[in-house]
Each structure stands twice: as C-alpha cells, then as structure tokens.
Amino acid sequence: xxxxxISFEVGAPVNRVWDFLSDMRKIGQCxxxxxxxxxxxxxxxxxxxxVKLGPLSQQIRVETxxxxxxxxxxxxxxxxxxxxxxxxTIVLEPRGEGTAVTxxxxxxxxxxxxxxxxxxxxxxxxxxxxxxxxxxxxxxxx
Numbered sequence: 366x367x368x369x370x371i372s373f374e375v376g377a378p379v380n381r382v383w384d385f386l387s388d389m390r391k392i393g394q395c396x397x398x399x400x401x402x403x404x405x406x407x408x409x410x411x412x413x414x415x416v417k418l419g420p421l422s423q424q425i426r427v428e429t430x431x432x433x434x435x436x437x438x439x440x441x442x443x444x445x446x447x448x449x450x451x452x453x454t455i456v457l458e459p460r461g462e463g464t465a466v467t468x469x470x471x472x473x474x475x476x477x478x479x480x481x482x483x484x485x486x487x488x489x490x491x492x493x494x495x496x497x498x499x500x501x502x503x504x505x506x507x
Contacts, residue, residue, distance in 0.1 A: 367483060369490030370469040373498040377505050379457050382464040383437035385505050386455055389429070395500035397493045398425075407431075412444070427451070448476045449486075466501065470494060 375382050385391050389410040393402040398414040405411070408431045416423050425446045433441040437457055444451040450473045458465040470490060474482035 367472045367474075367486040367490050368469065369494035370467065371494040371498050372465065372467045373502065374460060375464045375466055375502055375505050376462070377464060378462065379437050379459040379464045382457055382466065382505060386457070386466075386501070387431075387434060387436070387440060389431070391504065392501075393429070395497055395504060397496045397500075425449075448478065448482060449474045466498070468494060468497060468501075470497075 389404055389407070390402050393399050393410060393412050396412065396414070398416050399412050400415055401413045403411040403413075410429050412427045412429055414425045414427060416425055425448075427444040427446045429442055429444045431440065431442050433439070439454065439456045441452070441454045444453075451470060452473075453468065453470045456467040458467075470493070472486045472490065474480075474486060476482075
C-alpha cells in the first residue's frame with residue numbers, strides 16, 4: 366500500500382492551524398487535484414478530483430469522512446472512491462510561536478487496474494504530500 370509522509374512547520378499558533386485543518390472545505394482546497402467540494406456536515410464531504418495518470422486524466426469522486434478529531438493535536442480521515450481508498454492522519458505539535466505538522470496519506474487501490482494504480486501512486490504520493498504541505502503553509506501564513 367503506497368504511503369506518503371511529510372513533516373513541515375507552519376508560522377502560526379497550533380489552535381489557528383487546527384481550526385484551518387479541521388475545516389473540510391479549507392483542507393479540501395489544499396489537496397492536489399481537488400476541483401470542487403460538497404460539504405454534507407461537519408464530518409462528511411465529497412471532493413471532486415482530477416487525477417493525471419501519465420498522459421491520461423481521470424475525474425474521481427471521493428467521499429471523505431473525519432474518523433477522529435482530538436483538538437488541537439491530531440485528526441484522522443478516510444476517503445473512498447471507486448478504485449481506491451485513502452486514509453490520512455494529521456498530527457500537530459506546538460513549536461515556539463509556530464506549529465509542527467506531520468501529514469501521512471495511505472492509498473489502497475482496488476479493482477482490475479490496482480497493480481498499475483499502486484505503482485503510479487507510489488511514484489506520485491511524495492509529490493502530492495509536498496504540494497499539500499506547501500498549500501497549507503501558503504493558506505495559513507498569508
């Protein structure tokens with residue numbers, strides 16, 4: 366199962382970072398490829414993504430759900446799509462006047478193209494976690 370982890374610092378207090386990352390719309394806007402977001406309630410949303418698979422692109426509908434929220438230190442979520450499930454964790458730690466963030470994403474591919482998707486996701490996940498970190502920093506620090 367492909368996994369990507371990144372740790373980064375955000376120049377904002379932990380409570381401000383928590384408020385941002387626990388908002389389904391705000392965090393969804395930081396996920397690479399998300400084109401639109403439908404909020405169902407405070408725990409569930411649908412993210413519409415455009416994912417590039419080499420020269421091809423695919424539209425993916427991901428039903429997301431917050432599984433755990435422990436303010437202001439950690440959260441866990443799951444995203445379910447037709448051909449993959451994603452689980453993620455976010456851990457926050459105060460660091461002086463800023464916040465250390467550790468983000469981990471696991472992807473479980475399924476279906477007839479699972480092996481191909483697995484190889485693709487292994488290569489792509491590192492880039493996507495870095496892009497997520499950059500998007501979060503820009504959104505919170507600006």
